[in-house]
Amino acid sequence: MDSERTRRIRRMAVVPLCFVGLAMLAQAAAEQLTVVSWGGVYTRSQILGFVRDFEQSSGIDVEMIDYTGGIEEIRSQVRAYNIKWNVVDLELFDAMRACDEGLLVEIDPASLPPAPDGTAATEDFVDGALTRCAVGNVAFATVIAYDRDRLERGPETIEDFFDLRGFPGKRGLRRTPMTNLEWALISDGVESARVYDVLDTEEGVDRAFAVLDRIKPQIEWWELGEEAVRLLETDSVAMTSAYNGRIHSAAQRGEPFEILxxxxxxxxxxxxxxxxxxxxxxxxxxxxxxxxxxSLANQSEHIAYGPLRKSSLRLLDSETRENLPTADKNAASGFATNAQWWGEHLPELQIRFDRWLERSVNVPKDLPGR
Structure with missing residues (x-):
């Protein structure tokens, strides 16, 4: 591990520091940045991938703290002119909302470092990864995960996740309407290409919540990505939604977890x-x-998330690339969330979702448990 770390530092040492202006920051050596991220193996991938190198190169200490997403705390700090968070790892739709509200600093894409071959950042990042107030880092996927040692037959489709009779047991889901509403409609026969058109209607939203009603009594909710992993580790659920990188990391540790x-x-x-x-x-x-x-390539070596720079992807070996959500076979099996749509609809749907959580649902007596 130490020799690997030394090699990474040496690789970073050959990168011209002028492109990030670190030489000009020597006077800020006593400063500390508070960087907010998602915790667990994800934050670890950032620390190993580039945070330590940044600290060494700049002399600036970085304090990493965890959160569960959203922009409420950012809004509170900005409106109070009491900024405690200096940099935040955001989901794209939240960054778009925060930018529209004037909560984030605008970032000039021309100031970002070019690719090693000189390609400008605006050409090197994948389309859509650079916005007025945010710079893309990785692509991840929400997937279904299960323990192969605990299920006689693993799920093969998203419909199986909603089939409590064919696949008895509790289900883990993130405590949010996102992805849950899309999956509910898809399991009810809506094509993924049409799911946001259907959700644009009141009838479509009602339909999605009606599908979730069917499994609601069997749901264990999670918020942090590591909580989804623990649901499997503690045999609390038969299967759960989870972030692909977290499950892949657990499998590398020897856990018998599979990704659908x-x-x-x-x-x-x-x-x-x-x-x-x-x-x-x-x-x-x-x-x-x-x-x-x-930096983005380094991070992908520590967690199976896809870098949003084309030049970073080229630095990864084939084994690493095939486990990323951006790999051809994995991307073909899924779809991209509509960040623009969620940026516009999340506030109202979150209110409805929270109210739905409080409402009880009658459970059929013949519904199998775990």
Missing amino acids: WDHNVRFWDVWGIPKHTENLDAALAFVRFATSTR
């Missing part, structure tokens, strides 16, 4: 900087460093 890629839902994570941050120069330097070609 059918109708996986791809998301993008991006970096944003809350407005009014006092450490703006250091925060911008961190974002530039974290989204350089080598």
Whole structure:
């Protein structure tokens, strides 16, 4: 591990530091950045992939803290002019909402480092990964995961997840309407290409919640990605939604976990900087460093998430690439979440979802449990 770490530091040492302005930040050595991310093996992949290298190169200490997503805390800090978070790892739709509300600093894409061959960042990032207030880092997928040692027959389709009679046992789901509503409709016969058209109607939303009603008494809710893994580790559920990288990491540790890629839902994570941050120069330097070609490739070596720079993908070996949600076979089995749609509809649907959670549902007496 130490020798591997030394090699990575040496690789980073050959990257010209001028492109992130780190030499100009020597005077900020006593500063500390608070960077907010998603915890567990994901945050670990960032620390090993580029955070330590950034600290060594800049002299700036980075404190990593966890959260469960959303923009409420950012909104509170910005409106109070009391910024405690300097850089935040956001889901794309949340970054779009926060930007529209004026909560994030605008980031000039021309200031981002080019690819090693000189290709401008605007050409190197995949389409849509650079927005007015955010810079893309990785693509991940929400998938279905299960323990092959505990199920005589594993699920093969998303419909199996909603089939409590054919596949008895509790289900794990993230405590959010996102993905859950799409999967509910798909399991009820809606094609993934039409799912947002259907959700655009009141009848479609009603239909999705009606499908969720069927399994609601058997749902164990999770919020942090590591919680989904623990649901499997503790035999609390027969299967659960989860982030592909978390399950892949658990499998590498020896857990008998399997991923069902059918109708996986791809998301993008991006970096944003809350407005009014006092450490703006250091925060911008961190974002530039974290989204350089080598940094994104390094992170993908520690978690199976796809880098959003084409040049980063080219640095990964074939075995690493085939486990990413952006691999051809995995991408073909799923679809990308509509970040624009969720940015517009999440507030109202979150209210309805929270109310739905509070409402009890009658359970058929012949419904098998776990």
